[in-house]
Amino acid sequence: MSTGGSATVRAFAPGRVNLIGDHTDYTGGWCLPIALPWGTTVEGTPGGDRVRVSSGLDDTTTDLPIDRAPSTPVQGWARHVAAVIAEVSPAQGFTGRISTTLPIGAGLSSSAALQIALALALGFDGPPLELARLAQRAEHRAVGVPCGIMDQLASVSGRHGHALLIDCTSLEVLAVPVPDDAEICIVDTGQSRALAGSAYAERRAACEAAAEHVGPLRDASLDDVEALSDPTLRRRARHVVSENRRVMTAAKALRRGDLATVGEAMFASHRSLRDDFEVSTPVLDEVVDALAATPGVYGARLTGAGFGGCVVALCEPGALPAAAAVTPSRGAFRTPAAGPSEPGTRPR
Ligand code: GLA
Secondary structure, three states: OOOOOOOOEEEEEEEEEEOOOOOOHHHOOEEOEEEEEEEEEEEEEEOOOEEEEEEOOOOOEEEEEOOOOOOOOOOOOHHHHHHHHHHHOOOOOEEEEEEEOOOOOOOOOHHHHHHHHHHHHOOOOOOHHHHHHHHHHHHHHHHOOOOOOHHHHHHHHOOOOEEEEEEOOOOOEEEEEOOOOOEEEEEEOOOOOOOHHHHHHHHHHHHHHHHHHHOOOOOOOHHHHHOOOOHHHHHHHHHHHHHHHHHHHHHHHHHOOOHHHHHHHHHHHHHHHHHOOOOOOHHHHHHHHHHHOOOOEEEEEEOOOOOOOEEEEEEOOOOOOOOEEEOOOOOOEEEEOOOOOOOOEOOO
């Protein structure tokens, strides 16, 4: 399908990889992701009263009206398009094309990137935080998984050369420089995350149940958590409370260039996600164990929701020649398609 011949708008949103702080965002804790150099581009021309977008991934086209809910259930990636239309309520339609450099469903926030790029292409014009919240609502609407806001905030707030310390209560984002002698690598296990949705909702519910006993997990102490009588709730809450501490330790250590301490926190985070939060898999554990035995690797852990997907490692440059090294990159932006792609228009 054509993009209307001469695309006039291009919007890009990056995926993210989380260095540390998983399953902390939806209880108002802290996390430390980076925006990836990989992301999703939506290019096309506004106009009309339908959104028609084709995807380079599977050569399918989604064609939906802007002003009423689709009459048949929407499946596949079109669910994200329908959800974004509902959240943005665009003044006019759009004809264009979606392409991505992100692996899909690998735990690198491909759906947040799609939703944010599409919202920008459909004319969203507001502050980054509002865009992140809109995309979070679109994710809830599209797939029914009660995700937190880390992925969306990382995608809109990305900064070249910096990790993003996100306070998921105040939603403040503090940029923490990543030292030049640190390399961030991603190992994609290729393991499907098919069960992630229901298990994710179950983990979130357990955290909320624990908080009913000990108060907000962000403020709870490890002693508070140890007093929980239900062993499952105790383990879930122990992960969250200890993970928040590890995020703080890692962010401070990263700022002073102490990569060994960041790495230790990452390994400890993986053990906690494996043993207390129980979201790892034997494949993820095997990759992390192999990385722990590799010279030049400071730390490694599963990243994102778990149940498959990717491992992130912090290492000396060149330590993992077979893995993908990524640099912390800029956040989402929209530009005229024919214009320069830098610096672009960031959401206000
Ligand atoms: C998914 C969710 C995020 C976050 C992570 C786990 O990526 O979308 O909100 O909860 O899992 O840290």
